[in-house]
Amino acid sequence: MHEEDRLDLELHRRLGSGDRAAFEDLYRRYAPPAYALALRVTGQDALAQEVVHDSFLALWRTPEAYDAARGPFRTFFLSLVHHRAVDAVRREERLRKRAERASNLEPRTGEDVADEIVEDAYLVERRREIREALQTLPPDQRRVVELAYFGGYTQARIAEELGIPVGTVKTRTLAAMRKLRRALYRED
Amino acid sequence: MVNGEHERIEELLAGYALLALSGEDAIEADRLLSEHVPSCPMCRDTLAGFQSVAGELALAPSPVAPPELMLPRLRRQLEHVSGRRRRATLVAAAAGVIALVTLSGLSMSLASRASKAEHAKVQLSDFVGTLQQPGASSVSLTSMDRSSPGMVEVSGPGFERMYIVGRDVPEPAPGHAYQLWLGSGGTFVPVGDMFLPEDGLVYIRLTFDPRPYDEILITEEAIGSRMSAPSRDGHVWHASLTGAA
Numbered sequence: 001m002h003e004e005d006r007l008d009l010e011l012h013r014r015l016g017s018g019d020r021a022a023f024e025d026l027y028r029r030y031a032p033p034a035y036a037l038a039l040r041v042t043g044q045d046a047l048a049q050e051v052v053h054d055s056f057l058a059l060w061r062t063p064e065a066y067d068a069a070r071g072p073f074r075t076f077f078l079s080l081v082h083h084r085a086v087d088a089v090r091r092e093e094r095l096r097k098r099a100e101r102a103s104n105l106e107p108r109t110g111e112d113v114a115d116e117i118v119e120d121a122y123l124v125e126r127r128r129e130i131r132e133a134l135q136t137l138p139p140d141q142r143r144v145v146e147l148a149y150f151g152g153y154t155q156a157r158i159a160e161e162l163g164i165p166v167g168t169v170k171t172r173t174l175a176a177m178r179k180l181r182r183a184l185y186r187e188d
Numbered sequence: 189m190v191n192g193e194h195e196r197i198e199e200l201l202a203g204y205a206l207l208a209l210s211g212e213d214a215i216e217a218d219r220l221l222s223e224h225v226p227s228c229p230m231c232r233d234t235l236a237g238f239q240s241v242a243g244e245l246a247l248a249p250s251p252v253a254p255p256e257l258m259l260p261r262l263r264r265q266l267e268h269v270s271g272r273r274r275r276a277t278l279v280a281a282a283a284g285v286i287a288l289v290t291l292s293g294l295s296m297s298l299a300s301r302a303s304k305a306e307h308a309k310v311q312l313s314d315f316v317g318t319l320q321q322p323g324a325s326s327v328s329l330t331s332m333d334r335s336s337p338g339m340v341e342v343s344g345p346g347f348e349r350m351y352i353v354g355r356d357v358p359e360p361a362p363g364h365a366y367q368l369w370l371g372s373g374g375t376f377v378p379v380g381d382m383f384l385p386e387d388g389l390v391y392i393r394l395t396f397d398p399r400p401y402d403e404i405l406i407t408e409e410a411i412g413s414r415m416s417a418p419s420r421d422g423h424v425w426h427a428s429l430t431g432a433a
Contacts, residue, residue: 032252034246061356074243083387181241
């Protein structure tokens with residue numbers, strides 16, 4: 001287990017006993033990536049704020065929802081944020097102007113304030129690995145993963161959007177997820 | 189199960205991990221997750237791997253500082269939440285459920301899993317209507333180990349209906365689901381199908397007369413197990429129906 005994951009575990013343990021300092025430490029560590037993710041998925045500041053706010057509140061209310069046996073706290077919490085962001089964006093589907101949303105991994109102009117954020121080196125390095133893994137995917141596979149994960153699109157919607165059969169979306173998704181898994185976890 | 193079928197299941201699990209399934213695929217994935225995956229090591233491993241990948245993808249966007257006011261706002265709400273944390277009262281829990289059901293449009297019933305906002309609205313209206321009826325009584329189902337938020341049961345003489353609602357209900361362990369039990373004189377019988385919280389919400393409506401029973405239990409049971417008595421492993425909620433106010 002990486003040292004940063006250990007620190008998360010300790011902060012999470014303290015959260016269980018209502019330790020607010022631990023909550024604030026977790027907020028400082030994960031609010032920036034959580035907000036970036038929520039912004040990316042929802043494309044709306046107000047919705048992204050609601051998602052991140054509610055996710056941290058849910059963490060405070062039910063810290064026991066995280067089970068360390070299922071993986072690092074980081075992936076648990078950011079998955080929670082992702083889930084809420086996708087739910088939110090699907091609620092807001094009719095109001096959303098998809099055309100205005102970012103279509104690649106680069107942040108919109110003025111959005112990237114990474115220079116002002118002090119992140120753990122581990123997170124920076126992991127981000128680099130994840131981006132590299134995404135970039136190694138064939139473009140058609142990367143596209144379906146990005147539309148699903150960062151766009152909150154269903155596979156049926158992706159098929160419509162790209163003008164391809166749903167079966168092709170499923171095949172590309174599976175191929176992409178297998179490759180990402182191998183790349184991120186160094187599996188053979 | 190042959191390899192071709194596993195390939196199809198893997199496709200569903202990949203879409204599931206990305207939250208990209210809808211319609212029949214989503215229903216099929218739910219079925220697989222409750223009937224096949226828990227007993228298939230290969231599928232469990234695949235699902236865990238894909239969910240880890242999905243969790244890692246979250247880091248891909250460059251971090252963005254949230255608005256400065258978010259943390260002070262959260263601090264204020266922690267004050268409020270701390271006072272009632274792990275102490276569900278009818279007003280707090282029911283109001284919370286009402287708000288969440290309204291917002292999410294998601295609900296859970298023993299009979300069927302429903303995700304349509306219209307259905308949730310009808311259920312919510314039914315629940316609120318019952319709460320307002322003269323003679324309505326409620327009891328809090330308390331988490332036995334005090335580690336989980338409580339749930340609330342609402343029923344009343346002559347209603348022949350019982351509601352159980354909960355929010356922030358934790359997911360059961362993999363391969364497990366929750367089961368409602370009704371007890372009389374220390375003997376419990378399982379009631380209805382097993383269920384899972386949806387986004388932490390539980391909404392159960394039962395049509396029967398609860399008067400013969402004096403206790404309610406909700407326990408965490410292995411899916412597919414032959415239940416003869418409530419399990420005390422995992423999450424357990426309990427309430428006495430005698431003297432409900």
